[in-house]
Amino acid sequence: MNDSSAPHRPRPVGWHPLFSRLMVLLAVVAGVPDVSAQGVQLTRNPANEATSSRQRAAPTVVRVISTRSHMQCPLPGKNMRLLSIDSPREWEDTIEHQDELTALGRKVRWAKERVLVYALESKPYAGVRLDSPSRVIRLSQGILYWPVRQVMPEMGAEKATVLTRPCVMTTIDRAYWQRIKIVPTRP
Structure with missing residues (x-):
């Protein structure tokens, strides 16, 4: 009709x-x-x-498998960086002079895991440290919310004048996201 x-x-x-x-x-x-x-x-x-x-x-969680902090980050450069490493080839192209075992304390199972790296800008003194205290990371609407704690040197403590670049590396279960957002946590 x-x-x-x-x-x-x-x-x-x-x-x-x-x-x-x-x-x-x-x-x-x-x-x-x-x-x-x-x-x-x-x-x-x-x-x-x-x-x-x-x-x-609905938020989901991604399991944190391991975390390691570095006073001198093996990531090249002097600026703040936040990145995800997905493969052994990308690891070799990104991280300088350190293998997974040295930088993370374990081998990465790339088929099931990814590595997150968060590095601060270079500091003219020692004592600043980054830590990822959580055993899970929240994933919601394509954003991975990574809790990171920045530990500053104690007030009044003598600071060594040496150029450092603190960073934290975390191995997590493989998941899919569009962005990573650092969520500062208290010491």
């Missing part, structure tokens, strides 16, 4: 139902925000959206 009140749109030459489905699939995969401007309409199932938004909002 045709609805005479709906305007009739002629199909473009060569338009095929399979092409329409392909455009919808490409729009979903590529994340095109407004595919309706291209003549393709996406339908949404509100029940699925409510379920998926609850799943995205």
Whole structure:
């Protein structure tokens, strides 16, 4: 049955139902925000959206396997850095002059684990230390919230004048995230 009140749109030459489905699939995969401007309409199932938004909002935890602090970080450079290392090749390209056993105290099982590194900028004195006290790291909506504690030298304590670059390295279970956010914790 045709609805005479709906305007009739002629199909473009060569338009095929399979092409329409392909455009919808490409729009979903590529994340095109407004595919309706291209003549393709996406339908949404509100029940699925409510379920998926609850799943995205629910935080999960990632297990911390090991943590090691360094007064002189094996990561090259002088500036603050926060990064994730995913493979032995990336380890070799990133960390200078130290293997996993020396820097972390253990070998990394790269198929199941990742390494997080947080380094402060260079300091002209000794005594500053970074620590990751938690046994789990919270992962919520694509953000990994990594609790890190900065331990300063005691007030009045004599500070050695030596150039240092404190950092902390943590081995965690493999997970997927878009960003890492440092959450400062109290000593």
